[in-house]
Amino acid sequence: MGDGQPLIPPSAVDFDLSGVAAGWDRTMSDLEAGMWRMEEAQPRLRSPIVAVDLLDESPDWERLVRAHEWASHIVPRIRMRAVEPVFGLGNPVWSVDPEFDLDYHLRRIRLPEPATFDHALRICRHLACEPFDKARPPWTAMLIEGLPDGRAVYVVKTHHSMTDGMGGIGLMTLLHSRRREPTPDKPDRLPAPPEKLNTVTALGEEVATQLRRTPSRIKGLVEGAVRTAAAAVTDPLGTAGDVFGYANSLRRIVTPPPEDGSPLLRNRGMGRWFGVLEVGLPEIKQAARAAGGSVNDAYVAALLGGFARYQRALGQSPSPVPMGMPVNLRTASDPSGGNRFAAVRFVGPATETDPVTRIAKVRSIVLGLREEPAIDALDLAAPVLSRLPTWLLATWYLSQSTALDLQASNVAGVPVPVYLAGARIERMFPFGPAPGCAVMATLVSHAGVCCIGVNLDTAAVTEPKLFMDCLQEGLDEVVALGESGETR
Structure with a gap:
């Protein structure tokens, strides 16, 4: 605008x-x-x-x-x-x-x-x-x-x-x-x-829309069925393996993380609290390279380090963090509006005290999840889920999301200085929705600075200022890897 x-x-x-x-x-x-x-x-x-x-x-x-x-x-x-x-x-x-x-x-x-x-x-x-x-x-x-x-x-x-x-x-x-x-x-x-x-x-x-979409859907189903049938005839063992592999991938995608998370973060409510963090993009890139990871790996590892610090500060031993992460499916040809993402869930290695090893573990987990054949399972299941009674769908979704202590998102932002009606934008902080999870953290890079917005459920995070201090310490720990030039 x-x-x-x-x-x-x-x-x-x-x-x-x-x-x-x-x-x-x-x-x-x-x-x-x-x-x-x-x-x-x-x-x-x-x-x-x-x-x-x-x-x-x-x-x-x-x-x-x-x-x-x-x-x-x-x-x-x-x-x-x-x-x-x-x-x-x-x-x-x-x-x-x-x-x-x-x-x-x-x-x-x-x-x-x-x-x-x-x-x-x-x-x-x-x-x-x-x-x-x-x-x-x-x-x-x-x-x-x-x-x-x-x-x-x-x-x-x-x-x-x-x-x-x-x-x-x-x-x-x-x-x-x-x-x-x-x-x-x-x-x-x-x-x-x-x-x-x-x-x-x-x-x-709505009826007209569905009628317009029907031919392409039928065409896609027919073409898919033909390809599957041809593959089954020419390579029955390979086809059976693909089906079995997809079934296993689907099980991994839809099954909630096996950890219950920290008892400190178990409650959920309607209260929200906004906090912000920032770090130079070159600094976190340098830290990520020092540990053999990406900016996203370093960012998630820093959040997990903050979670562990918060638990210790309140007298509890750190526990792994059940978490979710959206994976962007948007292409250059997609319009700006609408939603094009998949959701993955995993156990964040917050108990790992060494930041380099923590970054490596995050990288291994995330790379594996991005290659899951069933990564778009939620999108495929959406037509069925959307036909459920609203109260039932909401109850099911809430049961899934409340099992997560953290959701972390990383969105590419604007790389150059920009202005709003004559005023220069110094920082651009994003706050994603926290529907059921304890903490939603979102990073957007803006003109060389990573701006992190943290949306807290105050029923789960009862000491929000302490929590933000712990996240800052986790971020400082990761950034220090680049400053020291440490590699392994």
Whole structure:
């Protein structure tokens, strides 16, 4: 939503006749429909994605408003609400809100002095905990002013059904400019026309969508069956081995981690607490190389080291950490919106005291999981799961997610300095949803700095400031590997 030269040029976005960006599905996927509906039965499963930008100064408000208006022309999904088909027969359909009101979605407040970034984070946390008005497009943005030295915070919250982490970064680039000054005569489009879709006509849209998808689905099934039959004839032993291997992979993917996690983190509730960490991207890259791992391996190992420290600080011996991690399945041809990820679960080696060995163990585990044939099992099962009664689906999902003490996500961010309506973005902290897990940690790299947002369930993490200190120590321990040049 930038008023300077956008990082994603508007000319790259195509639209169909209904005003929906080409490549954006009109109907929610089965996975997205599940996320949209489950929180009605289980509020703990609310799935907001929150991005918090720390700005070097307060942006020009009128420019910021115009930038959001412009972006809603370029990406009509910004103006769209989700309409449930009558009797819940099918998935929700995205429709242009006939009463779209930018003033409702974009807000502005000023904190009383003396205010700090921590005070702003509290506002962001409260905003994240508020449920969406599902009669409107599911996003909210707020400018928070009154920080020291004229700084400000911009926070935007979107529902996970709109997009995943990578898609969210893609959408956020519309907000960003490469310079402070506005760019005149930007390419623009007329806003998508309002639609009067109701529950009955939404059902018609859903039926039409399924009919359009049916030929390609049948073709895929037939081609798959033909390939399988041919392989069974030419190589029966190999085919049997493939089937057996997939079955074993499916068992590993769907079976929860065998560890129960720490008793300290067993409770779950509705309370949330936001904390932040940061580290230079070159520094963590150097540490990862010193240990023979990737940035993601070093990042996860640092989190696990923090978990172990927290347990010791509260008088308990460290235990392995049952955890989950989204694996990005998005390709360059995928649209910015929607969700394209798979979820893997494993036992994090938090009891390993040597950081180099811990990084190596994380790397071995994650590389193995990325190669699992059944890694997309949740996506494949989504059509069946989405047809379950909502309360049953929510109960099942909550039973799976509460078994995890940690979810860790790593999202590639923007590598260059960018601006928001004339204000430079100094830090960009992401806060992923924590639907049932004790801790959700998300890393986004921004202009050479890894910004880590930590979303805590306060029923599980009863000493959040201590916990964040422990995570910082775990991060410092890993970064020190690069500073010492230690390798093994």
